[in-house]
Amino acid sequence: MKHSSAKEVEVRVKRTFLARKKPTNSLIDGQVKISIRFHQLKVRFKQLSVELNLFNNQSSDDRHIRCQRIGTRLHIFILIGSSIILALYSSLTQEIHHETILNPSETQYTTLAQVLGDCVVCPCSTFSVSHETFISIKPIYHHICSGDFVSSAWINFLLRSQFIDFVLYSDYHQQQQQQQQQQQQQQQQQQQQPQQQQQRQQQQQQKPPPPQQQRQQQPQQQRQQKPRQQQQQRRRQQQRQQKPPPQQQQPQQHQQQKQHQQQQVTTTTTTAQSVASAFWSFDNNALELYNSGLDATLSGSPIYTTSFAGYGAAISFTRSSTQYVYITPKVLPFNSRSFTIEAWIYPVSLSSSNDYGIFGQCQATSSNLCLYFIARNNKLLCGFYNNDIQGGTIITMSTWHHVACIYDLTTMTQQVWLDGSLDGSHSASAYNGLWGNTAIGATFQLGSASTFNGYIDNVRFEARAKNSTEILNDATLHVYYSFDGGSLTDNGPNGINATAYGSLSTTTGRVNQALQFSSGPYISYSYTPFYFLGISGSSFTIALWAKPTGSYAQQTILLVEQPSSWCVHYLVMTSTGQLVANCWIGSNIATNGPILSLNTWTHIAYTYSTTNGIRLYINGNQYSTTGSFTFSGSGVPMRFVLGGDRVVRQYM
Known part of the structure; x- marks a missing residue:
């Protein structure tokens, strides 16, 4: 009874206290209620934090429950710490954005170089020209094709289907030559000024005499001029008989103008001719047997060895010495057309971690601008950069193999052939590279040279897609x-x-x-x-x-x-x-x-x-x-x- 009455007294006291503290102002009453609510939430949150268990397995053992709660807290602490570290790293790391612009004009490149400075990287610098030199292509047409009566559709057809010679222009060098020509003209004008002054003085000295002297001289001059006039008339008649009519003179003048223009062009340009076929036998030399100007140049001092046919020789490449051969003077027409590349190869060793170049031409390491025919993962691969086809057959070491890479523009099909059999095929867009050093025994799709390790012989190029019978004959007909x-x-x-x-x-x-x-x-x-x-x-x-x-x-x-x-x-x-x-x-x-x-x-x-x-x-x-x-x-x-x-x- 006493204990019960004590509780009642305590309760009464609390109620009395609250009643005494209760303010008459409604705003203060609301604040007290909010503080009480926050206090309750705080107590509830603290209780939940203590009792939180992400690994609860409904065990009644206090020790297990305690370990589960400790693991939960560690998990939460690690998660929060990881989030903080990632946030700090993200805020401190610089974001690099790469963007590739294909075939930029001179104006575009100049603008980018001024705005971005050293951030602009031009792949041309890795080949033969600096950033200041831009290369444009201008077809040279027959004089009939350049007439107004030839439609643009016919010109486009010629561009797509024929091998058209073209000229590589260097705008940078043209500007230099124009400046030199202007300087020469200024020098000539300065030299001509004294001569012009002398001519003026002579004209002043040769002014006509006074009228009286003229009257006295006229009869004598008329007498002397009569025979002279007759002689001049005879000469004019002879010249008229010798001169062709005006219609015949115009073509001659037009030809002379063309010759003059051609002379000016040849002094500022380098002509490159495309070819329909090429063949390198490597019979103790790197000469090309079908065309002049396509002879290969040795790099890294490769040597010659016994040919696959036993006749003549083959060329031997050692990968560790970065040996290959390259062809630069003329352009092989791979771009936007059908072609066939064939070779005999004798791999001494291949590995799955490296590319072994057989044949390549690379304008830039961008889609459809870098052609490479290689052995990768011990299998053949032919690609245009991000447009590749790989064979399915493992290449046998220390054995001669006939290999071929074919692209058919008509069917838009890319193929690789091994020993006369089709080894891989798929649909592919055309190769668009217009220039680039052609290499045998190496490719440059990875930036540096991916060279071959073994022997290569009888490399062929055809500007058409060979059929299966031709490939089989090339691989098997001795x-x-x-x-x-x-x-x-x-x-x-x-x-x-x-x-x-x-x-x-x-x-x-x-x-x-x-x-x-x-x-x-x-x-x-x-x-x-x-x-x-x-x-x-x-x-x-x-x-x-x-x-x-x-x-x-x-x-x-x-x-x-x-x-x-x-x-x-x-x-x-x-x-x-x-x-x-x-x-x-x-x-x-x-x-x-x-x-x-x-x-x-x-x-x-x-x-x-x-x-x-x-x-x-x-x-x-x-x-x-x-x-x-x-x-x-x-x-x-x-x-x-x-x-x-x-x-x-x-x-x-």
Whole structure:
């Protein structure tokens, strides 16, 4: 009871106190209520802060609950601290914004340079000209095309579809030359002023005499002038007869003006001509075989080595020495057109972390302005910068490969080819680069040179998109001899010409003309050009037309040899006229063909692969086979010897 009454008393006291403190002013009453409300919120917030638990797992253990609350507080402190650090870093870090302006005019560049100063970076400075020099392109048209009656649509068609010579103008140098011309004109005027003064003095001295003297002199002058006038009239008549009519004079004057203008242009410009094709064989030199002015220049002292064909040579690049070759004088027309780039490559080593340049031309490291044909991640890649296609086949090391990059403007298709097979294709917009040093064995899409490590041979450029048959022939056709007109010239892609030993004659062939062999003469080669026939297990095909005449006798149709130590009679005819195909596996292995008909053309095809062995085809049909085996190569390039008492038309 006492305890209860004490509570009641305490409550009464509090109520009495509040009642006594309650003000009569309503504003003060509201402030007291707000302060009480804030006090309650503060107590509630403090309670929630103490009881806050982000990791609550409904455990009744006080120790677990305490650890969970401590972890919650640490989590909140770390979050707040991280936010503060990020805010400080963001406020202290400078934001850099990059913007690329393609093909700026001189006015645009000058304005940007004045406003931004050193922040403006021009890629031209990394090539051959400074920022002060701007290059513009001006087509040179035929004088008919420059007439008013030719429409602009026809001019645009010529620009898109033809190789038009163009002139590179340097505005900076033109301004210098104009200033020099003005100075020369001022000097000439200063020199002419004394002469003009002398002429004026002479004119004053030659003033006419007084009228009386004139009257006295007139009769004498008239008498003297009569014969002179007659002579002048005769001269004028002769000149009129010699002079062409005015219509004939105008073209001559127009031509003279054009010649004068051309002379002025050639003194201030450099002419660059585009070409339709180019070929670098690298046969112990870097000369281009189709055009003058496209010879390559060696950089880093690369050396020459054995060619993929065994004929001539190939060029060897060492990546660590930054070796490559470059072509600068003329312009290869890659921009806005179809083209094909081909080469034979022999990579010594490749890695997934580097680019290995095969062929490139880079105007600027911007979209569609930098052309590069490379090996990346051990696969072929052809790109125009941000417009790339990569093959899907891993390139085998220490082996010769035929590679090709093709762009077809008609279908807007970009392709890469490996060993005659399509390795990758996709749709792509055209390459727009107009100039830039062309490099073999290096590309510059990363700024510095990405060089090759191995051998490169027979680099070709065509200003058109080759079809699949052409690429397959370039990759697989080693030599082709038609023998038309008795020619021993190789009509294939590698230019391996034959050499005749003895007297050979021509006769009517299965197609056009053929060579007539007797028992003595034969044809061979002054080099040992057949590299693949020296590699064990390499696949190949030999095809020819043969027509035996006279009577049967044992003869060799085709012999493959390495003269000092190795020889295999690939195709022979026995004394009974039977055809036999041979190969070597440490001992001879052969398959028999049919008996060849006398005085009849027969098509013979000899194919070899490790899977099928020798397969002998007669007139397009398989006749016999040996089954699978791996032939033993000599390890060195081989040569063919063709001949005997027979007529042969050969395709190899």
